[in-house]
Amino acid sequence: MAAAFSTYGFLLAAQPPRESAESAYFFLFPCLLWFYFRPGLRKVAVAFFLAGCAYHVALVGWIRHVTPSGMAGAAFLLALYNLPWFLLARRLLPRALEAGFAERLFTMSALSAAWVAIEWARCQFTLGFPWCPLSVTQWERPAILQTLPWTGAWSVSFFLVFFNLSLASYVHHLLVRRRKRTGGVLSSLCPDLYAGILLLTVMVSPFFLADHRGTEGDSLKVKxxxxxxxxxxxxxxxxxxxxxxxxxxxxxxxxxxxxxxxxxxxxxxxxxxxxxxxxxxxxxxxxxxxxxxxxxxxxxxxxxxxxxxxxxxxxxxxxxxxxxxxxxxxxxxxxxxxxxxxxxxxxxxxxxxxxxxxxxxxxxxxxxxxxxxxxxxxxxxxxxxxxxxxxxxxxxxxxxxxxxxxxxxxxxxxxxxxxxxxxxxxxxxxxxxxxxxxxxxxxxxxxxxxxxxxxx
CATH class of the missing domain: 3.60.110.10 (Carbon-nitrogen hydrolase)
Incomplete structure (x- = not known):
C-alpha cells in the first residue's frame, strides 16, 4: 500500500499547479521496487485502485465545487483506467529484470507503449476524460516538448515511463545483477541506463538543433x-x-x-x-x-x-x-x-x-x-x-x-x-x-x- 501511495504521490507532485516536473522522471520507483518482490496480483489491484482514487481526488478535487458525486465518479473511473498498467508491470517486470538486455528492452518498450495506449483510450469514449496525461507534467519544460510536432504528446509520456524503467533497471543492476557476474569491465555496464539516456538525447535534440532566432519580422502580428x-x-x-x-x-x-x-x-x-x-x-x-x-x-x-x-x-x-x-x-x-x-x-x-x-x-x-x-x-x-x-x-x-x-x-x-x-x-x-x-x-x-x- 505504501508503494502505491508513494508512486501516485510523486506523480501528483509533478502535475500542475505544483512545480516539481522532475518527479515524473522517478515516480514509478516505489511500485517497481515492490514488484521485484512479486506481490500477489490481488494486493496490487487493491493497493493501486485505492491509491489511484486518492490521487485523482487530489488532482481533480476542484470538480466538487460543481458536483461532489461527479468528482467521486471521475476519480473512480480514472483509477480504473490506470489499473491494468500496474497489473501488467507486476507480471512482466520481475522476469525481465532477471533476463538479458534484449528482453528487458522489449519489456521497457512494451510497458511504455501500454501506458500510452491507456492514455489514448481515455480520448475515445463518451466517458473518456484525457485530463492531465503524464506528458502534462512537462508543460513548463519546453526543451522536452520539441518532438511533439512529429509524435504528439504521446512521445513525452512514452519517454517518461521508459526513463523510469531504465533507471529502475540500473538500480537493480547495481544491487543485484552486477554481483552475479564474473566478467570484466564490460559486465559492470548497464545498457538499460544508456538506452534511457539515448532516448532523452533524442527528446531534447530538436530544442538544441533548432534555429531560435525566429522570423518575427515576417510573422503575423495581431494585437x-x-x-x-x-x-x-x-x-x-x-x-x-x-x-x-x-x-x-x-x-x-x-x-x-x-x-x-x-x-x-x-x-x-x-x-x-x-x-x-x-x-x-x-x-x-x-x-x-x-x-x-x-x-x-x-x-x-x-x-x-x-x-x-x-x-x-x-x-x-x-x-x-x-x-x-x-x-x-x-x-x-x-x-x-x-x-x-x-x-x-x-x-x-x-x-x-x-x-x-x-x-x-x-x-x-x-x-x-x-x-x-x-x-x-x-x-x-x-x-x-x-x-x-x-x-x-x-x-x-x-x-x-x-x-x-x-x-x-x-x-x-x-x-x-x-x-x-x-x-x-x-x-x-x-x-x-x-x-x-x-x-x-x-x-x-x-x-x-x-x-x-x-x-x-
Missing part, C-alpha cells in the same frame, strides 16, 4: 485584448445587469489600447446572445473593434455553447462555432444514463446542449488590413489532440480557446487546463490564445513558451 471578468452566478438576482456592466467596462478599457480584436470567456453573456444581442452590438460599435464572444446560442428547444463574432459594422454574425465535445453530466446526459431518475438535475440551468459538428475558423483583419484565420475551441476541447488537429487543418493561423474555469474555484483547474494548451501549441506549431473567466488567460507560442499571461 488582442483579453477580457477576464470573473463572473459568477450570473442567473441569480440582479447579477445579469452587474455582469453586463463588468463586461462593458472591461471592453471599453481594452478598446483604449487600440487592439485588433477583443475576446470574451466562455458563456460570458447572461442570456443567449442571439436573443439578447443589442447591448453587445452597441458595445462593439462603441469600441470600434470586433469581438469574439463566448456565449450560449438558443434555437427553439436546444442550446449551443458557442464562440460568436460581433463586428462594429455588421453586428452579431449568424456564423458561429459550436462546441463539438460536450461535458457529460454537465452539458448533457449521455445515453443510457438519461433514463436514470434524477440525473437530469446535473445538467445546467440553460438546459441540454447539442454538440456542433464541424471545426470553424473566423476570418478577421489586423490593423494593416491583412486577413487572418482564428481557429475556435470551447472549454476543455483543447485536451483532445485530434479535435485540435481538425481545427488547425481548417486553416487557422492561431487557435482561440475560450473557457470558464471559475466554476471550479481557485485551485489547480486553470493551470492544469492551460498545460494542455501548451502541448497543443507545440504539436501543431501554432500559437494558442486563451481567455478564461477567472484565468488562465494569455497566449502560448508554437514552441510552448507562455507569453503575456494575465495573472489577475
Amino acid at each position: 488582442v485584448g483579453v477580457c477576464q471578468p470573473y463572473l459568477k452566478n450570473k442567473w441569480e438576482g440582479d447579477n445579469a445587469a452587474l455582469h453586463k456592466d463588468v463586461l462593458r467596462r472591461q471592453t471599453r478599457f481594452l478598446s483604449l489600447m487600440t487592439p485588433d480584436l477583443i475576446v470574451w470567456p466562455e458563456a460570458s453573456t447572461p442570456y443567449s446572445i442571439n436573443r439578447d444581442p443589442i447591448w453587445v452590438e452597441e458595445l462593439a460599435r462603441e469600441a470600434g473593434v470586433p469581438l469574439l464572444v463566448g456565449a450560449v446560442v438558443r434555437q427553439e428547444e436546444v442550446s449551443y455553447n458557442t464562440i460568436s463574432r460581433v463586428s462594429p459594422a455588421q453586428g452579431l454574425s449568424p456564423e458561429a462555432y459550436s462546441k463539438r465535445v460536450l461535458v457529460p453530466f454537465g452539458e448533457y446526459v449521455p445515453y443510457p444514463f438519461r433514463w436514470i431518475p434524477g440525473l437530469r438535475r446535473m445538467v445546467g440551468p440553460v438546459g441540454s446542449f447539442v454538440p456542433g459538428k464541424d471545426p470553424f475558423s473566423f476570418t478577421l483583419e489586423d490593423g494593416r488590413g491583412n486577413p487572418y484565420e482564428v481557429g475556435s475551441l470551447v472549454c476543455y476541447e483543447d485536451i483532445f489532440p485530434q479535435l485540435v488537429r481538425e481545427s488547425v487543418r481548417h486553416g487557422a493561423d492561431f487557435l482561440f480557446v475560450t473557457t470558464n474555469d471559475a466554476w471550479f474555484g481557485e485551485e489547480g483547474c486553470p493551470y492544469q487546463h492551460a498545460a494542455h494548451s501548451v502541448l497543443r501549441a507545440v504539436e501543431n506549431g501554432i500559437p494558442v490564445l486563451r481567455c478564461g473567466n477567472a484565468g488562465w488567460s494569455g497566449w502560448i507560442d508554437p514552441r510552448g513558451y507562455r507569453r503575456s499571461v494575465l495573472m489577475d
